[in-house]
Every structure is written in C-alpha cells, then in structure tokens.
Amino acid sequence: MKKIGLLLFSFAFAANSYGQITKQGHTNQNKFKQLKQELPTPNLERTASGKPGKEYTQQKVDYVMDITLDDANTKITGSETITYHNNSKDDLEYLWVQLDQNMRAADSKTPDISPSSIRTKMSKGRYNRAFPEERFDGGFNIMSVTNKDGSPLLHTINQTMMRINLVEPLASGDTFEFNISWWYNINNHRTDGGRSGYEHFDENDNNNYVIAQFYPRMCVYDNVEGWQNDQFWGRSEFALEFGDFTVNITVPEDHMLGATGVLQNESEVLTKKEQKRLETARKTFDDVVVIRTQKEAEKIEKSKASSTKTWKFVAENVRDYAFATSRKFIWDAMAVDINGKTVMAYSLYSKEANPLYGDHSTKAVAQTLETYSKYTFDYPYHKAISVDGQMGMEYPQICFNPGRPDLPDGGYSDRVKYRMVKVTIHEVGHNFFPMIVNSDERQWTWMDEGLNSYMEMLAELDYDPNFPITRGYPKNIVRYMSGDQSRIAPIMSKGDNVYSFGSNAYGKPATALWILRETIMGKELFDHAFRTYSQRWMFKHPSPADFFRTMEDASGIDLDWFWRGWFYTTDVTDIGIKSVKKYATKESGDTVEFVEDTTEGLGFSKNENKYHYEITYEKPGGLVMPIIVEFTYKDGTKEKKTYPAQIWRYDDKEVTKVFSSSKQIESIMIDPDLETADVDTSNNAFPKETANKFDKFKSKIKG
Structure with a gap:
C-alpha cells in the first residue's frame, strides 16, 4: 500500500529545481468540453437557442x-x-x-x-x-x-x-x-x-x-x-x-434582358409573339417553352440597333441586384409548382451554349427550386434565372453559369453536361443561402458555400440518381484533410486567408453536414434541425453561433464536440483496430470464467456456444468520431455495430470494447462504407490480410 501511495503521490506532484514540491495541472483538453469559450454570450438579439431574440434588429x-x-x-x-x-x-x-x-x-x-514568380513558359x-x-x-x-x-x-x-x-x-x-x-x-x-x-x-x-x-x-x-x-x-x-429596388435599365433596343425583380413594362420590351409564348410557359409545368428561339436570336445578332429601350423592374425584399443582357440571347422557360405557388424557371443563353443549355439549364433550375424548398422553405420569389455567363456567380433571382458543347458535331460530353448542371444547381441554390438566409460572406464563406454545397448534393441526386458527385462525400475530402498541415486552415477562417479555398469553404463543411445527417444525427433529426435553422433565419443575418445552437436546439443532440473538431481545428479522422483478444468461457457452479484463446486469427481452438472478443480500438487521429464496425461471420453473414463518438470521452487515444456473438467472426472492418473521412484505412481491418479485400471494396463505393 505504501508503494502504491508513493506512486500516486509522484504523479500528482513534482519537485522543482529548488527541491520544493509544486502541483502540476492542466486546462480542460477534453474533446467533449462545451463550446462556451468559442461562442458569443447569448443576448436579447441572439438567443442561446440559436433563434433571433425579441430585440433582434x-x-x-x-x-x-x-x-x-x-x-x-x-x-x-x-x-x-x-x-x-x-x-x-x-x-x-x-x-x-x-x-x-x-x-x-x-x-x-x-x-x-x-505572391508572384516567373514561370519558364506561359501562354501569350x-x-x-x-x-x-x-x-x-x-x-x-x-x-x-x-x-x-x-x-x-x-x-x-x-x-x-x-x-x-x-x-x-x-x-x-x-x-x-x-x-x-x-x-x-x-x-x-x-x-x-x-x-x-x-x-x-x-x-x-x-x-x-x-x-x-x-x-x-x-x-x-x-x-x-x-x-x-x-x-x-x-x-x-x-x-x-435587404431592401426594395426600383431599377430602370436602358440597353440597345434589340437586346434581351433578364434581371432581379418583377418586370413592370412587359408589353413595351417584348414582342407580341414573345408575350404569347411567355403566357404559355406560365402554364407549362412539364416541359420547357422557348420564348425567343435560336433562329430569331441568330437573325437579331447580325445587326445592331441604333435605338435603345428601358426595362423597368421592381424587386421587394432582396439583398442585391444583377442583370444580364445581349442581342444574342435565346430565352426559354417553364413553370414550377412550389406547394401550389407558381414560380418561373428561366434560362438566357447564346447559340454557342446550345443544345446543352436548351436540354438542361431550365430543368436544372426547376429541380433546384423543388429540392431546396423541400428541405428548407418554400422559395418566396417569383422566378429564378440561369444565364450563359461562363462563370459561376449568384445573385437574387439570377445567376451566371458555365457550359458550352465540346464535341465536334456540336454535342456535349457527359463531363461537360454534369459540370454545367452541377454549377447551375449550386448557383441557383444560392438563392436560399445567402440570398435569403443572409449570412456574412465576407467573414464566414462556409455559411453560404458550405451549406449550399451540401444542399446541392441532394438536388443533384434528385436530378439524376447516378449524378457523379465530386464534392461532399466523406472519402472525397480525405486527400485535403490529410495534406500538409501548414497549408490547411480550420473552416472557421476568413476566406481571404486560406490556401485551398474550395476544399475549406465548400468541400469540408459540405462533408461535415453530410456526416451529421447520414452517420451521426440521422436524416429525420438532421432535416428537422436544418429546416428550423433555415426558417428561423429567412431574410435575417445569422452568425455561426446561430447555426450551431439551432442545430442542437432543434435536434436534442449535443454537437459541441463535432463543431469544435470539424470547424475549429484541422484534426483528422483516423480510427483503427489495435488488438483483438478471444475468450472462451468455463462454467463452474455459479461462476463463469473467461479463458483467453491465444490461437492465431479469429478462429477458436474448439467449438463454443458463445464467442467473446475483446477489441481495442486506437485513434491516432485528432477527431473524435463514432466507431463504425462491421463483423463478417464465418457463415458469410455480416453485422454492423456503431459506437457513438462519446465512447472516446475518457480516453482520446484508445478504448476497449467486448463484442459477443453466437457466431464466430471471420474478419472485422472499421468504417466499411467510408462514412467518416478516415485518412488512413491501413489499420481498419483485422486480421491484417483482410485489408487487401477492404482496399478493393473501397474503390467500388459510390462517390
């Protein structure tokens, strides 16, 4: 007892250089400590629940x-x-x-x-x-x-x-x-x-x-x-x-123009034929109606009008204004039913973008409005426009997108099609974040780009269940997160100050939300909380704390550990199997004795009625995440077990769990579906020889 007491005493105290004994202490480094220091103090304008307060202005x-x-x-x-x-x-x-x-x-x-430097060669x-x-x-x-x-x-x-x-x-x-x-x-x-x-x-x-x-x-x-x-x-x-806009835009008389707001003088700027086609489009929900055809646009672009005309718009409760205009523009449209309200989906594009734009642009606009409305709030404006702008930028009710046919016969490859649809969905989606849920883009890029990139994934899968999603799946962020730490910043960084802007502000936060929905919270709880946040902060200015607090408030799940790890640090996920011990049982009267079976592998030296495995999981990575384990039995069946992230609350390095079964295990895999963005899967399989099977399996996983 004396030896034990002295040993404990030596851990609690240490002698300094003068022979004096001083106490050693530390601050709370637990990954599950509450997010109190990082978040601002709630007040009457922004509450502890994450919703606007009674005195919000x-x-x-x-x-x-x-x-x-x-x-x-x-x-x-x-x-x-x-x-x-x-x-x-x-x-x-x-x-x-x-x-x-x-x-x-x-x-x-x-x-x-x-910074800049001389390249040995560059294009003229x-x-x-x-x-x-x-x-x-x-x-x-x-x-x-x-x-x-x-x-x-x-x-x-x-x-x-x-x-x-x-x-x-x-x-x-x-x-x-x-x-x-x-x-x-x-x-x-x-x-x-x-x-x-x-x-x-x-x-x-x-x-x-x-x-x-x-x-x-x-x-x-x-x-x-x-x-x-x-x-x-x-x-x-x-x-x-936010505010109200009255805007008069004077352009050449032969231009076709699209802009934020409700057009006030339709009969003055559109031909009778265009007006009639537009009326048809307003009642057509299942197909695209062409308002100005390619043939008409080609004829117009061959000459230039010397006169001008003025397009008049009124936009209520928008945060910005933009427009697009050209004598080259083809215009098509279709109606979209948003819970009984008709919203118009429009596209403006030159012949150089056809038939790509004609086939997909307006349909992608419509899909975006439908999907985003389903998961957030009904789209409140009367229209959304996609413009052949050959960039990716967003504004209220209008956005500028890339995409031109790339094949010799004037057609387009799947690569070009999916890129155009992807960017169109993303930019139209910005009507929701930040054009309505109006976060501060200058300070917190991820609050619009990251949330929008997550929502974009859902819309892409609605548009095409086999859509080749390139950003948002956990396995797609591994390369970035496991890269050179000197060139990685936490998500909670100002966009101007990060290296990999796309991965930091788009990819990683989208992945974080995907993991929350698919792995940690579940679809029902996540969707309710995300919808609550979206509706609480429509036409208002949310901060990161408002998002974090609302997601917890509306779901009943403490996520402070997740926000801190994924958003405030550059830690990575790496969870592996350190060791596995097998135990047989012996019964003696009222006593059951566990006897370790030391034979190699997972097989037992003799048949048992119950198999007990003591598995030690290690965590070389800094992020705490659930341990998702798949057991494959000798009869070929599988069983999956998920241990919540809180399993790491007492020991951040390793944890031991006993798993018992009536069937003998053949192999064990951690995170078999690549749900957690694990940066090193070499330690995810047991026995080690099954790791090769795991590597082959990974390459087949969708995404």
Missing part, C-alpha cells in the same frame, strides 16, 4: 436606380437614390458604402497582396494578363454624392469602401436619403477574369453582358460586427442588407 436599404449600358464603349453609367433605415438601437455617426468595382481600379492594391494570353502594357481601369468614377436636396455630401473613399460623413448622427429609428452618380468601364471577364463583365464574340462584333456589383451598395451594420466594412480583395464575397 436589422437595417433596411431601398434603392431607386437608373442604369444605362453603353454597348459601343462597354461602359455603365448610373445614378441612384439610397434610403437608409436605421432600425438599430444605435445612433450612427457615419454610413459605409461598398465600392466593389474599385478592386479593378488602376491603383487597386488587390494585385499587390498575392496569360503573359498579356500578367504583364499588361497599360493596366485596365475598371474602378468606379464617382461623379457626385449629394444630399436629398442636391447639396454636396461629404464622403471619404478608402479603396473599396466609401464613408458617408453625416453632419449629425442618424438617430435610431430615423431614415437618411442621399444620391450617388457614377460610371465605370466594364471588364472583359473572359480575358481579364471577374465576377461580372462581358464576353466578346468576334462574329458580328457582339457582347454578352452579365452585370453585378455595378452600383455603390450599403454595408451591413449589426450587433455582431458593427459595420461590416472589410475591404473587398476579390475572393471573400459580400455582406448586404
């Missing part, structure tokens, strides 16, 4: 805009009246406006923040972009900023942000109206890159325009960030307020 911004597209000079000119509603409890000394186009200004600092086009003789100037030219009465309004421009210097603070509950007029040169997004711009076609000297970030936009002010006025460096996207 949100600003509102209304815009009235007149926009003119100068096709000959590829230039946008605009004027706007902004009405800012201060619904917060704070008096505001100044207002902040986003000037995103300044990222393309001649003096922009964006090119200066990225890439060389010209990297070393232009004269740098393209696509920044805003602010012509005036005035008060409601037309008097000058003091303002300060700081790169992509403009501060409106108020004479006196804007009191809580008050509104402020002011005007801005501007112009800028439109970039060729096909040669110079960008999230909007034009694509030039040498044939007939035409342009397709996909226009966004084209107007000075108000920053978000809330109780989480205050003013969200982080500079726009080109990657991390946007934080925006």
Whole structure:
C-alpha cells in the first residue's frame, strides 16, 4: 500500500529545481468540453437557442436606380437614390458604402497582396494578363454624392469602401436619403477574369453582358460586427442588407434582358409573339417553352440597333441586384409548382451554349427550386434565372453559369453536361443561402458555400440518381484533410486567408453536414434541425453561433464536440483496430470464467456456444468520431455495430470494447462504407490480410 501511495503521490506532484514540491495541472483538453469559450454570450438579439431574440434588429436599404449600358464603349453609367433605415438601437455617426468595382481600379492594391514568380513558359494570353502594357481601369468614377436636396455630401473613399460623413448622427429609428452618380468601364471577364463583365464574340462584333456589383451598395451594420466594412480583395464575397429596388435599365433596343425583380413594362420590351409564348410557359409545368428561339436570336445578332429601350423592374425584399443582357440571347422557360405557388424557371443563353443549355439549364433550375424548398422553405420569389455567363456567380433571382458543347458535331460530353448542371444547381441554390438566409460572406464563406454545397448534393441526386458527385462525400475530402498541415486552415477562417479555398469553404463543411445527417444525427433529426435553422433565419443575418445552437436546439443532440473538431481545428479522422483478444468461457457452479484463446486469427481452438472478443480500438487521429464496425461471420453473414463518438470521452487515444456473438467472426472492418473521412484505412481491418479485400471494396463505393 505504501508503494502504491508513493506512486500516486509522484504523479500528482513534482519537485522543482529548488527541491520544493509544486502541483502540476492542466486546462480542460477534453474533446467533449462545451463550446462556451468559442461562442458569443447569448443576448436579447441572439438567443442561446440559436433563434433571433425579441430585440433582434436589422437595417433596411431601398434603392431607386437608373442604369444605362453603353454597348459601343462597354461602359455603365448610373445614378441612384439610397434610403437608409436605421432600425438599430444605435445612433450612427457615419454610413459605409461598398465600392466593389474599385478592386479593378488602376491603383487597386488587390494585385499587390498575392505572391508572384516567373514561370519558364506561359501562354501569350496569360503573359498579356500578367504583364499588361497599360493596366485596365475598371474602378468606379464617382461623379457626385449629394444630399436629398442636391447639396454636396461629404464622403471619404478608402479603396473599396466609401464613408458617408453625416453632419449629425442618424438617430435610431430615423431614415437618411442621399444620391450617388457614377460610371465605370466594364471588364472583359473572359480575358481579364471577374465576377461580372462581358464576353466578346468576334462574329458580328457582339457582347454578352452579365452585370453585378455595378452600383455603390450599403454595408451591413449589426450587433455582431458593427459595420461590416472589410475591404473587398476579390475572393471573400459580400455582406448586404435587404431592401426594395426600383431599377430602370436602358440597353440597345434589340437586346434581351433578364434581371432581379418583377418586370413592370412587359408589353413595351417584348414582342407580341414573345408575350404569347411567355403566357404559355406560365402554364407549362412539364416541359420547357422557348420564348425567343435560336433562329430569331441568330437573325437579331447580325445587326445592331441604333435605338435603345428601358426595362423597368421592381424587386421587394432582396439583398442585391444583377442583370444580364445581349442581342444574342435565346430565352426559354417553364413553370414550377412550389406547394401550389407558381414560380418561373428561366434560362438566357447564346447559340454557342446550345443544345446543352436548351436540354438542361431550365430543368436544372426547376429541380433546384423543388429540392431546396423541400428541405428548407418554400422559395418566396417569383422566378429564378440561369444565364450563359461562363462563370459561376449568384445573385437574387439570377445567376451566371458555365457550359458550352465540346464535341465536334456540336454535342456535349457527359463531363461537360454534369459540370454545367452541377454549377447551375449550386448557383441557383444560392438563392436560399445567402440570398435569403443572409449570412456574412465576407467573414464566414462556409455559411453560404458550405451549406449550399451540401444542399446541392441532394438536388443533384434528385436530378439524376447516378449524378457523379465530386464534392461532399466523406472519402472525397480525405486527400485535403490529410495534406500538409501548414497549408490547411480550420473552416472557421476568413476566406481571404486560406490556401485551398474550395476544399475549406465548400468541400469540408459540405462533408461535415453530410456526416451529421447520414452517420451521426440521422436524416429525420438532421432535416428537422436544418429546416428550423433555415426558417428561423429567412431574410435575417445569422452568425455561426446561430447555426450551431439551432442545430442542437432543434435536434436534442449535443454537437459541441463535432463543431469544435470539424470547424475549429484541422484534426483528422483516423480510427483503427489495435488488438483483438478471444475468450472462451468455463462454467463452474455459479461462476463463469473467461479463458483467453491465444490461437492465431479469429478462429477458436474448439467449438463454443458463445464467442467473446475483446477489441481495442486506437485513434491516432485528432477527431473524435463514432466507431463504425462491421463483423463478417464465418457463415458469410455480416453485422454492423456503431459506437457513438462519446465512447472516446475518457480516453482520446484508445478504448476497449467486448463484442459477443453466437457466431464466430471471420474478419472485422472499421468504417466499411467510408462514412467518416478516415485518412488512413491501413489499420481498419483485422486480421491484417483482410485489408487487401477492404482496399478493393473501397474503390467500388459510390462517390
């Protein structure tokens, strides 16, 4: 007893260099400790349950805009009246406006923040972009900023942000109206890159325009960030307020145009034939109706109108505005039934994108609206448009997507088809996240891209049960998660500061949600919680804490361990079988004795009525995850057993469990369906010789 006591004493105390005995302690490193330090303190605006509180407030911004597209000079000119509603409890000394186009200004600092080096060879086009003789100037030219009465309004421009210097603070509950007029040169997004711009076609000297970030936009002010006025460096996207838009867009008379909002002057901008076809489309739910045909578009694009026309739109309760216009556009449409409400799915595309777009674009839009509405909330707007923009970007009710036929006969390969459908579903899906569930993209990219990438998987499988999903299945994130740790950041990182942007903000969070639904929570609990989050934060500004708390609140499952591991660290999953012991039993009166059978393998030295296996599982990886074990019996049958992640709460390195059966086991596999993103499966099988079978099996798994 003395020896034991001294041994315990030596663990609890240690002698310092002066011979004094000091206590050794540590902070709570348990993977299951609560997520208290990481999450903000709940308050009356954002509650501990994850839903908006009784005192939740949100600003509102209304815009009235007149926009003119100068096709000959590829230039946008605009004027706007902004009405800012201060619904917060704070008096505001100044207002902040986003000037995103300044990222393309001649003096922009964006090119200066990225490292560069000389390549021994590069294409001439890439060389010209990297070393232009004269740098393209696509920044805003602010012509005036005035008060409601037309008097000058003091303002300060700081790169992509403009501060409106108020004479006196804007009191809580008050509104402020002011005007801005501007112009800028439109970039060729096909040669110079960008999230909007034009694509030039040498044939007939035409342009397709996909226009966004084209107007000075108000920053978000809330109780989480205050003013969200982080500079726009080109990657991390946007934080925006909801409001009402009245927009008049003047373009060449022969252009076909699509935009955010309800078209107010349909009879003025569409031909009688187009109006009639559109009416047919509004009643057609099972097929696509062509409003402007390829033949008609080809005829129009051969000449240029000298006159203009103005398209008039009104959009209520949207956070942003975008449009697309070209004389080349074909237009097709179909109606979508969203729980008894008719929503229109539209596509605008040039002949270069047909027949790919004609076959799949509008149908992919319709599928997205149906699937997302099923799992979140009914799509509230009247339309969704997919535009042949040859990029992937999203805005309320309209998005710009890639895809052109790639075969010599004008057809398209499965690779091109699936990529186009994938991006279309993803970008249309952004109507839900973040265009309605309005998270801060500048700060938390994963809250829209990750959630949307997860939902995209469900829509893709609805569109085609054999859809080749490339992002979201656990096995597809293994390569990234097991990579060089110096080039991996936690999901909870600002998008501008991560290396593998796609894997970090899209792939890993989508995988995390897939694992939650399929492996940890189950479909019913996950779907209810995810729907609850979506509906709680429709047309509001959720933060990460609101998502984490709502998922737990609505499911009754403590997920703090999961959020911490998957979102706050770069830990990986690696669970293996360390050892297996077999035990036979001997009965002696009222006593049962376990006797270890030390013969090699899983077979017993003699027949038994009950087989007992003491299995020690090891966890070299940092993530705690369920242990999913598949036992294959000698008669060829299988049995699966799942131990919850909490099995690791007392020992983060290894745990021993006894498994008993009336049948003898032939082999044991961990995570046989690759559900947990295990980065090293070499320790997943017992006996070791069955590992080869496991490797062959892995290659056959869907996804």
